[in-house]
Amino acid sequence: MKLKRLMWVVIIVGVLVGLFLLPGGAKSQVDVAKEFELHPLIRLPKLGPIDLSVTKAVVYLWLTTAVIVVGALAVSRILKAKPGRFQSFMEMLYGIAHDGIAGSVMRVGVATWFPYIGSVFVFILVSNAIGLLPLPLGEHHQLSFYAVTGNLNVTITLALFTFVFTHYAGIRQKGAWGYVKGWMLPSAPPVMRELIFVMHIVSEFFRLVSLSVRLFANMLAGHAILAVFFTMALVFQSYLIASVLQAGSVVLFLFEIFIAFIQAFIFAILSAVYVSGALEEEH
């Protein structure tokens, strides 16, 4: 018994020393920031100031759309009363979007605004999930990670949708004047009332910033940390550090899957909160 334990200790120490003594490969510098640069895959002419070239991000957006369309069409063809594994997964997604997000924070207008909330949830979830698959779109077609939601242009567009729909919902519900009047607290003293009105307008724009930067920074930080863990071994030239880092990167990857879901959830639930805030009667 004791001999066996001693043998295990000797084996583990031997492996660690062996890993430490093994010479690493040639030293190479890795620039993590380069992973997020966009190079045109297909060059297209410029339309005024807008570059129409197809980059990595565009391909990821197409992939996201394709996955959602194919999944939705496939599940609508095979609907059964006794669901299989695929159908129950899609029903679970629908349940999260309908009851967990829209139903739990909106008191009015669930039926009207669920299509937007649900589709933004599914879109962000799928594009985050695709960002965790290594795809051959890197430099020289090597496998690389890239999340399209780690691109500020995409997240600002998504946040602008929420921004526009929030005010559209409010104006449709109460009329333009009624909606703007709802931002003023009628019971506040005269000067405070105008001050609160201005603060409200500023906070509307900060919602736009926080909504877009939260998603962007989360995905960028996650991918930067993954890239550092994957490439740190090249910098340190040691099999010992490499094995530890690879084990750590598995744990981080699992955490990133969790983050991918949570970020989609938070974006959708905050959109629902903003829209329902615009719909509700002034308090």
Added chain:
Amino acid sequence: MDSHAARLLGAGLAIGLGVIGPGIGLGTMIGSALQSIARQPELTGDIRTNMFIGIGVIEALALYAFVISLILLFVVK
């Protein structure tokens, strides 16, 4: 201290000091959410949803610091 060193120092300080406040906030928020779940397990779903909303709002603060440090590192020349 040349400007490159100042840039690196500023980036490190920005993210390091920037996560202190959100860390305290998240700790308080998740702690009290868990406490209320332990007291009233039948409200778990509601409390968890609201906790995630709060997490999203607080976490954005730390991410602003992250973006500032990225700007210092890669954009400011």
